Amino acid sequence: MSLPASFNGNSLITVSNWIVFSRFRQGEGACSLELHPPIRKSTSLAVEMTYPMIKLLGITLVLLHAGNAVLASNDQCWTQWFDRDNPSGTGDHETLSSLHKGNPGKICDNPIQIEVKTTSGASVESTGDVIHVSDAHRGFVCINGDQPNNGHCADYQVRFLCPLEYCQSEEKCWTPWFDRDDPSATGDYETLSDLHKENPGKICDHPIQMEVQTTSGASLGSTGDMIHVSDTRTGFVCRNRDQPHNGHCADYQVRFLCPLKFCKPKECWTPWFDRDDPSATGDYEALSDLRKENHAICDYPLKIEAETTSGAFVGSTGDVIRVADSHSGLICRNSDQPLNGRCADYKVRFLCPLDFCETKECWTPWFDRDNPSGTGDYETLSHLRKVNPSKICVHPIKIEVKTKPGASAGSTGNVIHVYDTRTGFVCRNRDQPHNDRCADYKVRFLCPLEFCEPEVCRTPWYDRDNPSGNGDFETLH
Structure with a gap:
């Protein structure tokens, strides 16, 4: 951008979609420069600048535009780069819908901006390609048929600008992996409604993200399957009838990203208790007796868990159990056992509300x-x-x-x-x-x-003596 030395008047220039309007006053070596953003707003930026400063500004804006440089503000963050397609077919299709399916949970639902460059790192402008689509709502598409002289599109990669809270995974947590279905029938249906029914309390009501992979750990994109649904509202569905050549879907597993407070435990287990042994009439781990002898049991336990003192589960012993619930505890009577048998030696623990276990x-x-x-x-x-x-x-x-x-x-x-x-x-x-x-x-x-924990405080450090005489005497009195 250059201005002749004899220029006197107004000029209108567009740089990186910004409107640069200048008024140059000959003989004064200065002009009034106004920058108007591409979106119409009621405000503009007006500064008094010398001609050399205008040249520098113009060059800077052009370089920023050519490099496709977009900076994230403090409340935004960039995703990783994605390259799901190459231009060997009809072109390079890095569409947001396809990227969402192929990379569940890795791109926010409504990106703020998109950034595009070739896989070698060059800017879009440097390729000279005619671009069909390039926006944050649809993604990026370059069609070979649009290129002059039967040319091919370059191979592109994209990334998206998202709200900062989307990237702050330390405030969120992943559920375990779930695999409720296999594709042997009509397909693999890992729907959120079914998973909620079969795993009560293990998936938050409104997951933030979903991640999908095969049960062997391979990525979704590596299978080549046609995916019917893959989102946080419905879950995941792959239908066999959608696959080419009468193929079957792979066997998939899913997990969900939830708010951190969902993953924090709402209950806690007491220690194991073993107050009795079966040498007399049986093993009586009664809650009333345990309360008298051990006070780390809440008033109304939610569940009871029992196993033998060696760690075997109750069902493996074959014992006839008289009582085993959170209201009474566990009682196994020798007289109830067949063939004059004796009860195993059991231990029990109880599930309590979390605030019971928190140290107060x-x-x-x-x-x-x-x-x-x-x-x-x-x-x-x-x-x-x-x-x-x-x-x-x-x-x-x-x-x-x-x-x-x-x-x-x-x-x-x-x-x-x-x-x-x-x-x-x-x-x-x-x-x-x-x-x-x-x-x-x-x-x-x-x-x-x-x-x-009484409130205490420490005094400053004192050094009243040195050891030059008989020694160092820091006596209290």
């Missing part, structure tokens, strides 16, 4: 202030507070009791007189059958978290 409390240390050599073992809260001032909260939430070696209270067979957070724990020797004595117990209490 803390345990005190273990306390053992008494032993049963006298009238029994009295680990009362009033006595413990006197011996351990400020080490037990005013209103404990729970109490846990074990024998001094670490066995559960229920395993001792002792008759317990008191076991609660108001009084503490009392086992009286006189209550035991056959003149037995109580075991030696220890107790601890569950308190609000703030009781265990």
Whole structure:
């Protein structure tokens, strides 16, 4: 772009679709320059610039246009480059619909812009090709029949500009892979409605993206199958009747991208509990007994899971189970077993709401202030507070009791007189059958978290002495 030295007046130039309107004033070496964007708006940019600055600006705009350079703003992001076709047939068809099918989940539904260059990295303009379509809504198409002198289109690649939240995968999560159908009948139907029915709670209601591959891990595009549907609203459908030469669809699996909060667990499992063994009348992992001996069980468990202490599932034992539910726990009675058999030794755990497992409390240390050599073992809260001032909260939430070696209270067979957070724990020797004595117990209490984490602060560092004399004396007094 050049202007003659004697030029005086107005000019209208179009650079990279921007309208550059200048008013040059001879003898002053300056002009008024206005830049108007291609979309009509009520505002324009007007600056006072010297002629050399105008030349520089014009050259810069032309170079940017020729290089097809488009920068993403802070709230946008580019996809990877895609090259699904080559011009050996009728041309190079990088259409958005075909790219969506061949690369599910990798391009946003409504791209903001498209960028195109040859597979060797050259700009579209440098090829001289006549382009049939090039926009963010349809993609890119170059038809060989449109080229002069029976020419062929170059081989192109495209990428799309998407909203930033589309690219921020750290705020999202993938479901497991699902393969509910195989193509042996009419095709492979991995529809979202069927997957929701068969996998309740495992796929979010409105997936953000979908990814498809064969069950062997090959990409969708590598199969050459004609795909009927592949989107986040319907899911995936490949029909055998759509395949050329009476072919069959490959066997596909799908997964979905969901908001991160969907993938965060809504429940949590307790630890495994094994309070009894079947040596007597059976194995009684009753919820009421477990609550007395272990307090890491929510008030209303959602599910129960049971297995043998060696890890085998219940069904493999052949045992007749009396009770196994989240309300009662598990009970297996030896008397119910055929051929005078015995129950296996079982352990159980319970599924609870997530907030039950989130730490809002803390345990005190273990306390053992008494032993049963006298009238029994009295680990009362009033006595413990006197011996351990400020080490037990005013209103404990729970109490846990074990024998001094670490066995559960229920395993001792002792008759317990008191076991609660108001009084503490009392086992009286006189209550035991056959003149037995109580075991030696220890107790601890569950308190609000703030009781265990008092607010503290550190002083600055002090250095009052150096070791030049007898040494370094940083004494408190």
